[in-house]
Amino acid sequence: MDKDQMQKLVEAILQEIAQENLKKLTEQNDVALSTNLSNAPIEISELVPDFKQPKESHVSSGSFSSLTIDLPDPTTDEMRKKPGVDHPLDSEGLPALISTTSARIGGGRAGTRLRTRSLLLFQSDLAVTQDTLYRDVDLKILAQFNLFSVQTQITEGKEQYLLRPDLGRRLNEEACKTIQAKCVKSPNIQICIGDGLSAYAIEVNLPKIFPVLEAGCKTAGLTLGTPFFIQYCRVGVMNDIGDLIQPDVLILLIGERPGLGRAESMSAYMAFRPSSGQTDADREVICNIFDGGGTNPLEAGAYAIQMAKKMIKNQASGVKSKLIE
Numbered sequence: 503m504d505k506d507q508m509q510k511l512v513e514a515i516l517q518e519i520a521q522e523n524l525k526k527l528t529e530q531n532d533v534a535l536s537t538n539l540s541n542a543p544i545e546i547s548e549l550v551p552d553f554k555q556p557k558e559s560h561v562s563s564g565s566f567s568s569l570t571i572d573l574p575d576p577t578t579d580e581m582r583k584k585p586g587v588d589h590p591l592d593s594e595g596l597p598a599l600i601s602t603t604s605a606r607i608g609g610g611r612a613g614t615r616l617r618t619r620s621l622l623l624f625q626s627d628l629a630v631t632q633d634t635l636y637r638d639v640d641l642k643i644l645a646q647f648n649l650f651s652v653q654t655q656i657t658e659g660k661e662q663y664l665l666r667p668d669l670g671r672r673l674n675e676e677a678c679k680t681i682q683a684k685c686v687k688s689p690n691i692q693i694c695i696g697d698g699l700s701a702y703a704i705e706v707n708l709p710k711i712f713p714v715l716e717a718g719c720k721t722a723g724l725t726l727g728t729p730f731f732i733q734y735c736r737v738g739v740m741n742d743i744g745d746l747i748q749p750d751v752l753i754l755l756i757g758e759r760p761g762l763g764r765a766e767s768m769s770a771y772m773a774f775r776p777s778s779g780q781t782d783a784d785r786e787v788i789c790n791i792f793d794g795g796g797t798n799p800l801e802a803g804a805y806a807i808q809m810a811k812k813m814i815k816n817q818a819s820g821v822k823s824k825l826i827e
């Protein structure tokens with residue numbers, strides 16, 4: 503390649519880079535190009551870093567409001583179950599198969615990729631999961647059940663809560679004092695509510711399960727302690743609560759780790775005379791508490807009281823209780 507050819511090649515490459523950069527900058531500045539990029543010669547000197555196009559847009563804000571999105575909402579039951587495979591071998595069998603599972607099957611593909619519908623559904627479901635994980639429980643629900651609120655040793659919000667489960671298992675000093683001051687000691691049943699990994703789970707299930715637990719205690723002749731709420735709560739905090747209140751049975755209602763698009767699942771972790779040093783082997787759990795597919799919260803409440811009566815009868819919970827049976 504001679505010098506001239508080399509010069510031309512370099513110029514062509516520079517021109518291409520310049521056009522690409524201008525395209526990017528123009529997009530960033532929210533303007534539409536008024537010239538045809540592929541033909542218009544561009545001075546490289548125009549592409550200075552503080553390049554600014556006049557803030558004129560071919561799309562006025564008015565025309566955004568008239569935009570129509572032609573994809574149906576992918577999160578409806580109907581759309582979730584709609585096959586995305588073109589020309590399936592068994593056009594009746596495929597929808598039947600899809601309807602048997604919540605697994606993401608039969609979505610089809612566009613080339614080698616997911617269909618836009620599948621991608622949007624995935625993103626939307628993931629948003630549900632993240633929202634419930636990072637959001638705080640609505641204070642209104644705590645007021646509705648007269649719950650005072652204490653905190654574990656987490657001091658730096660949800661990020662720390664997720665990274666330091668050990669701190670979520672210990673009450674902070676202030677919490678210990680508040681509990682000492684406000685709670686009835688040595689009741690048969692102590693109910694506590696913890697945000698855990700899903701705020702929404704508490705918000706939807708507490709109003710249903712709490713009255714059943716209260717009524718159940720009354721009917722069974724069991725004394726009920728002073729209920730309260732624990733922010734940034736892990737299951738292991740049951741030991742600290744046990745040391746302070748010394749209930750026969752502690753019921754901790756806590757938000758479960760959310761699944762993709764499933765935020766409503768709550769658990770009731772229970773222990774007989776919880777105290778420092780106890781582990782999950784000393785505890786029981788009623789899990790997947792939610793309406794419409796899980797353990798119905800009304801039933802779960804009744805079952806928790808039954809389980810509490812059994813713990814008191816056996817004077818044990820967890821593995822020890824199983825060995826007695």
Ligand code: B12
Pocket residue numbers: 667698699735736737738756757758759760767769782783785786787788789790
């Ligand atoms: C995460 C998880 C685990 C993790 C816990 C580690 C951790 N630090 O998070 C691991 C993988 C270790 C685990 C192990 C087990 N798990 Co598990 N686990 C779960 C899961 C997916 C989420 C729990 C959750 O969100 N907890 C709430 C958060 C806030 O609690 P946490 O303080 O962060 O974590 C504590 C609890 O998760 C607890 N825990 C977890 N599993 C179990 C099981 C029992 C019986 C108890 C008492 C406590 C317990 O251990 C953690 C540390 O204290 C649930 C599914 C669900 N739908 O709930 C199953 C689930 C609770 N696990 C279950 C089981 C059976 C077990 C094992 C007994 C399995 C086994 N055969 O070894 C062991 C027991 C472990 C133990 N801790 O003693 C069952 C319980 C069924 C039941 N009603 O008895 C569930 C419901 C899954 C299922 N559908 O089968 N588990």
